[in-house]
Amino acid sequence: MVTFKDLGICEQLNRITVSLGYKKPTKIQIFTIPHALNKKDIIGYAQTGSGKTIAYLLPIVQNLIIRKSIFNSLIIVPARELAFQIASHFEAFGNIFGIRIAVVVGGINAGPQKALIFMNPHILISTPGRLVDHLAKTIKLKLDKISIFVLDEADRLLHLDFKKEFLIILSELSRTKQSFLFSATMTSKIEKLQKNFMKAPVKIEIHQKYKAVKTLIQNYIFIPRKFKEIYFVFLCNEFIGSSILAFVDTQKYAEKITLLVKLLGFKGGCIHGGLKQSKRFENLHKFKLGEIKLLIATDLAARGLDIPCVDLVINFDLPSFAKEYIHRVGRTARAGNSGRAINLITQYDVSSCQKIESLIGEKFIELKYNPKFVLEIEKTVLETKKKVDSFLRNLTND
Structure with a gap:
């Protein structure tokens, strides 16, 4: 069995790695860490939940153990929650070595973030827009000393069209930096981007393109559109006690x-881009702790976020893009554990469903259930739905 020590991780860091529960490296870590320690630029393609964060975290921390320098590493991510999640990992590994971390993201008062920058952090974790704002307004912030530059969830970043911000950030970085680019999918935009800032990168691809993990059970229920809410509540009842992450298309829904x-009595919450940052953190934290068992999300939560122990993913709405399906269902069946995804398919979703099945090379399995239990809750759900619609209309009118 390959160990982190075999990959070149020093004894001090190896002990911490084991104590934090990382007994053996994943495939992306096995292939990435030696190249990273040898100062190579790296492009890593691996599915959600494969351990990409630790693959670049350990080389960065080890680099700082050997030589602690301020503004040593810059990590760019697409979402605020992901930035704080990555920071928590760095704190777990780096606190004992006195490694300072600053998180610089939008949606939060810039003042405290500016103070963190003035404290000369070793690692800066940021979203593109807020970093560019600070580059323009914070004299102390210079990126020319950055030794290691990481783009995490690169395909997501490029999908969100941060081209202008990237050009500004890249122009501030040293040509001698080491660069890591990690992505769940390979795109033409990534190929184009890497040519602009990477030096003969080592390319590592761990999984088959757009393949769902083998431990994931993928079901569907074919239903009339007008009964979606009824079947959703039925599934919540059927899997009560399980940790359920459900995806919808819009913030409003x-x-x-x-x-x-x-x-209807379920302990639930939601996360989407329209919520205040504090409320998003609160709901996500409660879900992680098991205080709420049902989390309704837009695709904000589909990528990168470490939400352990999700038993079931429900696609209330199928994603607009077939590739996004992999990212959604990647929230369950992680790290070798089993999981389930259930897709609510209406007469309007057949084409999208076929595209997803074609992309992943698998057919969804029809979920077996007793229709009697659906009929038993129909009246209650429809009456409650009317109350919700009325409440929301009055709220809008006010």
Whole structure:
């Protein structure tokens, strides 16, 4: 069995790695860490939950153990939650070595972030927009000393179209930096981007393109569109006690479904881009702790976020893009554990469903259930839905 020590991780860091529960490296870590320690630029393609964060974290921390320098590493991510999640990993590994971390993201008062920058952090974790704001307004912030530059969830970053911000950030970085680019999928934009800032990168691809993990059971229920809420509540009842992450297309529907399930007695919450940052953190934290068992989300939560022990992913709405399906269902069946995804398919979703099945090379399995239990809750759900619709209309009018 390959160990982290075999990959070149020093004894001090290896002990911490084992104590934190990382007994053996994953495939992406096995292939990435030696090249990273040898100062190579790296492009890593691996599916969600494969351990990409630790693959670049350990070389960065080890680099700082050997030579502690301020503004040593810059990590760019697409979402605020992901930035704080990565920071928590760095704190777990780096606190004992006195490694300072600054998180610089939008949606939060820039003042405290500016103070963190003035404290000369060793590692800067940021979203592109807020970093560019600080580059323009914070004299202390210079990126020319950055030794290691990381783009995490690169495909997501490029999908969100941060081209202008990237050009500004890249222009501030040293040509001698070491660069890591990690992505769940390979795109033409990534190929183009790497040519602009990477030096003969080592390319590592761990998984088959767009393949769901083998431990994931993928089901579907074919239903009339108007009965979606009824079947969703039925599934919540059927899998009560399980940790359920459900995806919807819009912020408005995330709020609507959350209100519906709460009125029906479920402990639920939602996360989407329209929520205040503090509320998003609160709901995500409660879900991780098991205080709420049902989390309704837009695709904000589909990528990168470390949400352990998700038993079931429900696609209330199928994703607009087939590739996004892999990212959604990647929230369950992680690290070799089993999991399930259930897709609510209506007459309007058949084409999208076929595209997803074609992409992943698998057919969804029809979920077996007793229709009697659906009929038993139909009246209650429809009456509650009317109350929710009325409440939301009055709220809008006010």
